[in-house]
Amino acid sequence: MTTCCEINLTDTTLECIVDKVNNQERLTREDGIALYETPDLWTVCSLADSVRRRLHGETTYFNINRHINYSNVCALSCKFCDFYRKKDQEGAYEHSIDDIRNEATIALESGATEIHIVGGLHPWLPFEYYTDMLRVIREIAPNIHIKAFTAVEIVHFARITKRGRDGIAGISSVLSDLIANGLGSLPGGGAEVFDDRVHDEVFRGKIGSKKWMDVHRCAHELGLNSNATMLYGHVETREDRINHMIVLRDEQDRAEQNASEGKFQTMIPLPFIPGVSELSHLPGPSGVENLRTISISRLMLDNIPHIKAFWIMQTLHMAQHMLQCGANDIDGTVVWYDITKVSTETTHQECTTEDLKRAICDAGFNPVERDTLYRKVKRTNSGWSVE
Numbered sequence: 001m002t003t004c005c006e007i008n009l010t011d012t013t014l015e016c017i018v019d020k021v022n023n024q025e026r027l028t029r030e031d032g033i034a035l036y037e038t039p040d041l042w043t044v045c046s047l048a049d050s051v052r053r054r055l056h057g058e059t060t061y062f063n064i065n066r067h068i069n070y071s072n073v074c075a076l077s078c079k080f081c082d083f084y085r086k087k088d089q090e091g092a093y094e095h096s097i098d099d100i101r102n103e104a105t106i107a108l109e110s111g112a113t114e115i116h117i118v119g120g121l122h123p124w125l126p127f128e129y130y131t132d133m134l135r136v137i138r139e140i141a142p143n144i145h146i147k148a149f150t151a152v153e154i155v156h157f158a159r160i161t162k163r164g165r166d167g168i169a170g171i172s173s174v175l176s177d178l179i180a181n182g183l184g185s186l187p188g189g190g191a192e193v194f195d196d197r198v199h200d201e202v203f204r205g206k207i208g209s210k211k212w213m214d215v216h217r218c219a220h221e222l223g224l225n226s227n228a229t230m231l232y233g234h235v236e237t238r239e240d241r242i243n244h245m246i247v248l249r250d251e252q253d254r255a256e257q258n259a260s261e262g263k264f265q266t267m268i269p270l271p272f273i274p275g276v277s278e279l280s281h282l283p284g285p286s287g288v289e290n291l292r293t294i295s296i297s298r299l300m301l302d303n304i305p306h307i308k309a310f311w312i313m314q315t316l317h318m319a320q321h322m323l324q325c326g327a328n329d330i331d332g333t334v335v336w337y338d339i340t341k342v343s344t345e346t347t348h349q350e351c352t353t354e355d356l357k358r359a360i361c362d363a364g365f366n367p368v369e370r371d372t373l374y375r376k377v378k379r380t381n382s383g384w385s386v387e
């Protein structure tokens with residue numbers, strides 16, 4: 001297993017960073033910016049690869065999951081989003097609890113280990129809709145892990161149950177109700193970029209970084225694990241991205257002080273996809289910028305164990321390259337995903353397990369099926385279990 005990165009540097013200013021990575025020392029903000037500015041992309045990717053191999057060898061994780069986007073009706077209108085619709089607008093939808101029941105049955109029959117649920121901030125659906133959704137899934141598929149609701153949805157639930165005025169206690173009480181009904185962990189969506197200027201320009205109305213972190217900290221304190229994301233490649237600067245990573249790293253340092261707390265399991269850098277959003281005039285990040293960003297995420301986030309190349313947004317071909325640039329997870333079979341569409345007109349975006357395994361093997365790594373908590377999944381004729 002490679003633990004030390006020997007590289008012929010074309011940019012000698014990176015020498016100090018190479019030494020730090022080889023000595024497993026923490027990188028500074030200035031180091032992160034230097035990794036973005038250097039023309040020597042090869043070194044950046046190679047360094048990230050050496051860290052990934054030290055942590056995970058050639059193992060690359062995938063899972064068998066299904067996404068449910070229960071409604072695209074949203075009270076907000078974030079500029080970067082081409083998912084949301086207003087009530088009665090063409091294309092607006094909301095799934096009934098019976099629809100969710102059907103989805104859970106299909107997930108069970110297809111051997112999924114995880115259901116991933118997110119949606120818009122529906123102005124009229126009551127909190128019971130969400131707890132019923134969890135309970136129905138739990139009844140039908142008790143072994144399937146439910147990863148559900150981004151931080152902004154949790155804050156929305158606190159508002160509609162009039163617990164928003166209770167601040168952190170209100171968020172904690174909403175999360176406790178969701179956990180009691182089957183919530184297993186939080187996804188990392190909605191973090192966007194932790195910067196006030198970027199927030200005001202693109203996400204005004206949506207929760208800011210402090211609230212996003214409050215929700216994840218509450219979840220961690222209640223013992224839930226969560227993921228983290230960064231939506232990059234729009235109006236933010238590269239410095240903003242490094243600051244974002246450092247905020248996540250600091251929070252993980254805090255959570256690690258207490259063994260009983262949940263943690264960030266996975267960082268998922270998400271490239272901005274212009275689509276038909278209000279920011280459709282922006283080009284979005286290039287492939288090279290995507291490789292650099294996933295590499296730097298691996299290098300800066302030394303205390304977050306997993307880096308995911310989310311194939312739905314990166315494309316499977318690009319995700320294969322990312323496995324050689326620090327990523328050790330490629331996400332799952334997905335099936336339906338309404339939030340973004342890279343290259344298809346339909347929201348049916350499915351990879352079979354064979355597709356995922358082949359992509360991982362072709363990239364030179366060993367595919368390992370995991371559950372949401374990164375336990376190895378063992379399959380037999382009668383079902384699945386974790387090791």
Ligand code: SF4
Binds near residue numbers: 074077078083121152
């Ligand atoms: S990003 Fe989320 S909160 Fe913002 S408009 Fe889209 S669905 Fe609504």
